[in-house]
Amino acid sequence: MRLPCEVSVSSRLLPSAGLRGPGRGARAVVALGKPPGGGGVWLQVSTARHRPGAKYQLRENIEQLFTKFVEEGKATVRLKEPAVDICLSKANVGHLKTFLSAMKLADRGTSEESLPLSTLAPPKASEVEKPKTKMTITSRKDYPFAQSFPYTLEQLQASYCKLPRIDTCILGLKRLRKLDLSHNLIRKLPVTIGDLVSLQELSLQGNLLESFGAALCNSTLRKSLQSLDLSQNKIKALPAQFCQLRELIHLKLDDNDLIRLPFKIGQLSQLRFLSVARNKLPFLPNSFGKLSLESLDLFGNPFEQPNPLAPDIQLKIPLTLWEHSARATINYRLPYSCHVLPSHLCHDLDMSKSCHCGQACLSSFIQTTVTMNLHSVAHTVVLVDNMGSTEAPLLRYFCSLTCYSQFLDRHLQSIR
CATH class of the missing domain: 3.80.10.10 (Ribonuclease Inhibitor)
Known part of the structure; x- marks a missing residue:
């Protein structure tokens, strides 16, 4: 019976001689069996440094088994002669329990035929070497x-x-x-x-x-x-x-x-370092402003010149029943899934847009681009172009003419 684990063998006589124990455990294979010449049940501890292993007789030689942490793959075997403690760790819990049970039976002198014994031979080098990570x-x-x-x-x-x-x-x-x-x-x-x-x-x-x-x-x-x-x-x-x-x-x-970034990229709340240099981005998605970055690199993208006064109007008045229902689902955070709605409707809801007022819109909206100072979302900003700019166009959505008119009033006041 063999048990791969980490082993540390310490002598209980060392402290009395003013010496310290071996310290950290080493990768090992612990085997329970009979030596080639016979002669009772022995415990063999083999490591990469000493593959033939140290052997310890078990019959009436176990002073105590410490199994308080066996569920963590740890146990200690205290032998009478020699006076050593064999500390086992990082072992498979089930295999360790079986191994300890067999050791108890060997200590009591149970018939060798009824024990799961193996011939004590040096393990392969791969069995005792530290696992490659x-x-x-x-x-x-x-x-x-x-x-x-x-x-x-x-x-x-x-x-x-x-x-x-x-x-x-x-x-x-x-x-x-x-x-x-x-x-x-x-x-x-x-x-x-x-x-x-x-x-x-x-x-x-x-x-x-x-x-x-x-x-x-x-x-x-x-x-x-x-x-x-x-x-x-x-x-x-x-x-x-x-x-x-x-x-x-x-x-x-x-x-x-890349011709666009995911339009809900603002949901990546843990993102701190973003680099999208030398792509084909014409503008940034609306949710980009929700990011909180340490470093941002957007150099070499063909950003369009923002023009808030030239909107793309896709607003349908009056709103369709589907638009009303979809907006209500998003605004009131009603749960939905493919189990209760057709998958294409779930996809449409997933692609909902957010107005500056905080309300949702889907297929009926006003779209325009505004100027965004990238330092508002990142501590360190690589220049967007060779002209020294740290600004980029941001896509902005509006759910109604009222929201767009309010935005337009504020924009015109700011440039006067």
């Missing part, structure tokens, strides 16, 4: 095409490997916190990348991506992803659902073909 690959020749990645990986970089897709073996690394697949040939992201429940940082810089799927925005990435780098791709637009990634702090979208 980080791997960096920067060329195709070093990429392990013929083998899988260690399941213990928490950080993986596979750059400049000419990968056309994300391998399924990567998608199975459930402990992965940081994934860097920059500078490859990836054209499409699999939906299953959303199953990486621990993923906090994702870099896809320098690939051939044309989209970022809505399904990914509704996956477990909503609760885990904090940093996303999609720069140097071919993305023209991000889905409205992108704003479901509420934990995002860092977002890089430089050097794409």
Whole structure:
């Protein structure tokens, strides 16, 4: 019977001699079995430094078992001879309980045939080595095409490997916190990348991506992803659902073909660093003003000259019954879902716009662009153009002629 865990062996005689114990535990395999020559049941503790292992006889030799923290995968075995304490930690809870039960039976002299024993032999080096948590690959020749990645990986970089897709073996690394697949040939992201429940940082810089799927925005990435780098791709637009990634702090979208940002980007309340340089943005969405950033880079976008006096009027008077109903649903925050409404109606409600007065509007509105000083949403602003400007056009919606007239009056007064 074998138990992978961390082990620390300390002698109880050391304090009396003025010496200190070994300190932190080491990765080990603890085995319960008979030595090749026979002679009772022994406990073998094998580490990477000493794979043959230290052996301790068990019959009538256990002074005490400390199992208060067994539910945390911890236990201590106190032996009579030699006078040592064997501290076990980071063990599988179920396997640890079984192992301790077998040790008790061995101490009482239970028949060896009734115990789950194994031949005491040195474990493989891979069994006692510290699990690998980080791997960096920067060329195709070093990429392990013929083998899988260690399941213990928490950080993986596979750059400049000419990968056309994300391998399924990567998608199975459930402990992965940081994934860097920059500078490859990836054209499409699999939906299953959303199953990486621990993923906090994702870099896809320098690939051939044309989209970022809505399904990914509704996956477990909503609760885990904090940093996303999609720069140097071919993305023209991000889905409205992108704003479901509420934990995002860092977002890089430089050097794409973006013609717009998600119109509810203001919902990314945790976002602090945003870079969307060298894209094709004509203006910023209405909710952009709700952001609270530390750093903002919008350099190199062909922003249009704002003109509040030339609105795009799509207001229908009187309002349709659908517009009235939809506005009431949003304004009164009535719950809705695809279980009670057709999916296309839910989509329309999700795409509702917010007037300056705080009321909602959907297909009936007045639209115009106004000037926004970017320092109102960010502490540090990279110049928008070579002329030293830190202003950009902001799309603004109005739910009625009254709201637009009030805005127009204030605007004309401010420029007099």
